[in-house]
Amino acid sequence: MRPGLSLRVSQHLALTPQLQQSIRLLQLSTLEMAQEVEQMLDENPFLERGDEQADREAFGLEQQDAPVPAGDRIAEQAVQTDAATEGPASDDGSDIEAQADGSSPLEESWDGDGSVEMAPDDAEWGGDAPARGTGDDDDSRSAADLARTPVTLQAHLHDQARCLRLNPHEQAALYFLIESLNEDGYLTESLEELAADFWRQLYPDAGTDPAPEERDEAGEYLRMALGWLHSMDPSGVGARDLRECLRLQILELRNSPQAQAALAICQQPTELIARRDVRRLAALCGLEEDLVRSGLALIASLEPKPGRRFADAERNVIVPDVIVSRAGRGFKVQLNPDVMPRLRLQDAYAGALKQGRGAKDAEGGHAAMQQRLQEARWFIKNIQQRFDTILRVSSAIVERQRNFFMHGELAMRPLVLREIADELGLHESTISRVTTAKYMATPFGTYELKYFFGSSLGTETGGNASSTAVRALLKQFITAEDPAKPLSDNQLSDLLKEQGIECARRTVAKYREALRIAPANLRKQL
Incomplete structure (x- = not known):
């Protein structure tokens, strides 16, 4: 074999620590993001909360189409030291596509020069968000606050x-x-x-x-x-299973024929009660069918979960990441300031590190501190890019689903992740991360960003209908049905066809189960 030289062009992706952190922060929920910030504040001495109002970049619809340099779409390579740099980075740094410009691979390190000179958007970010309090004193809590405290x-x-x-x-x-x-x-x-x-x-x-x-x-x-x-309130507490819970509640009722029938019914197989099989229950209990119906109605009025009314509803409250409000004939999209952390670099530590740059440190402590400083700066930058990307994606969703924000879920149009990705110049996986566990407050309620995406169903006119709108229409049909004669899946499919929407019975059953609506035989009221 004769040795020789050859030239080959290839492209590859270097997942630097900065890029990995950017991707990870992008997919975190609001609660996980708050925990990440707290952990970083505990571990990094160069990071602190900002207590004063500071200039920050304006987030709004006018910033969503800011040009993005090609290099920034993969990762930031070095520390931003030019104080004249203006405007936030519009991309999230997590669009992990191959680098084709022939530039050298990124260094897989947090190392920096330790400089504290930075762009205005790196110094302090999130100035509109209030600083987190240290907690209220018990003595300072008012009577109204104590009255609102839920009883467990x-x-x-x-x-x-x-x-x-x-x-x-x-x-x-x-x-x-x-x-x-x-x-x-x-x-x-x-x-x-x-x-x-x-x-x-x-x-x-x-x-x-x-x-x-x-x-x-x-x-x-x-x-x-x-x-x-x-014997305590609520009735049924301390039961070992559902059958015992129902029995304890029935025993507290007056000794009526309906209560006796309900006690006998509770001894029968649970699947028969769930199906409301009156004929078989009457045969097993030796009762008249009318009395069995009265017993089933009594059982249906009982509470299967005695502790339900003591559940802490506050822990299930969803804090939206984005708020959409009407603005004239359009809609205003803005980030929720309550979920935006207000962080800045610790000037005293950073300045001391800069003054000691020339000192020799055999132990490598100075280099380690420089790495910590650079890590803090990248953390602030990545949080900024995370919220900017959430805002850009949310603005695109509002623009595409304008009919929903004007008329409700029945006006939802089909939308897939690829459409938003192509419009914003991001990867489809980036859109998926942004829309997972992120919520938008709208005039019709708070929804996850994924709620606005749905497949399409054909119509008789040749157009498309969103699966979300079809589910809303099914819910409307079932709400208006006769409780004594509930609509079957076949009947719901026929009603959709009358509206010009082609939807098979199995598709109707799938949508009904997604809405957590029972089948017709279980919805029937005796």
Whole structure:
């Protein structure tokens, strides 16, 4: 084989730490983003929260089409030291396409020169967001705040337990069972399993597993406590399963024929009750069908989850990332300032590091601090790019789905990720990351960004209808149906055809299940 020289052109992608962080931040939810910021503030001494108002770039529709340099679409290569640089980076830095300009690969390092001279958009970002408080003092809380504090199921039960005259062991057993309830008010473990843990709680210094007679003693205390728990409000609390929960609630009703029928029905297989099979239930219970219908109606009025009304609704509140409001004949799209962290570099530490650049450090501590400073600067930059990309994508969605914001979900048009990606010059995977776990507050409610994307269904006129609009139409049909004669999937399919939308029965069933709507036989009211 004769040796020779050859020239080959290739392109490759270097996933630098900066680019990896940008991609990771882009796909985080609001809560995960807040946790990431807190962790970075704890780990990096050069990063701090900004307490004063500072100039920052204006986010709005006029910035969404700012030109993006080709190099910035892969990653930032070096520290921005030109103080005259104006305007934010419009891209998110996570559009990971191959670099075709023949430039050298990016260095896989956070290393920088330690300079604190930076562009205005790097110094402090998020000036419109209020600084996070350190927490309110209990003494400073007003009566209105205390009144709004939700009462938990355990607190409600403890208030009732304090009214009982119990000895210390009985009181401890009742307290132990109350604390063992799940959020729905059920005991998920058997008394035999709980007895050993309760005995260790009574005798923490024993250090060994309880003997059989000691376990039996603890179990006896728990059985007595369970009886007291079953008599408390809400009715059905402390049940081990749904059948027992329903039985406890029925027993508190007056001894009527309907209650007796409901008790008999609860002893039958659950699938028959779910299907409301009146004929088979009547045969198994030995009751008239009319009485079985009355018992089923009574069961339907019971609460299957006794702890539901004590659930903390605040933890399920969704904080939107983007807010859309009417502005004249159009709509204004802006970021939610409450979710935008206000960060800046620690000037004192950064200045001290700059003054010590010439000092020799055999241990490499100076280089490590320079890397930390550069890491803080890239973190601020990547957060800025994350929110800028969310705003650009949201603005494009609002522009494409203008009919939705004017008329509601029935006016939703078909939209796929590729359309937004092509319009903004981003990769489709970037759009997918932006629209996952990000929410938009609209005049019709708060929705995930993915909600505005949907496949298309053909119409008789040759046009397309959004699957989201079809689901909204199905929900409208089912809401207006006769409860005694609910619409089947075939009938719903025929109603859609009357509206000019071609939708098969199986597609209707799939959309109905996605809406968590029961089939016709379970929606029928007796």
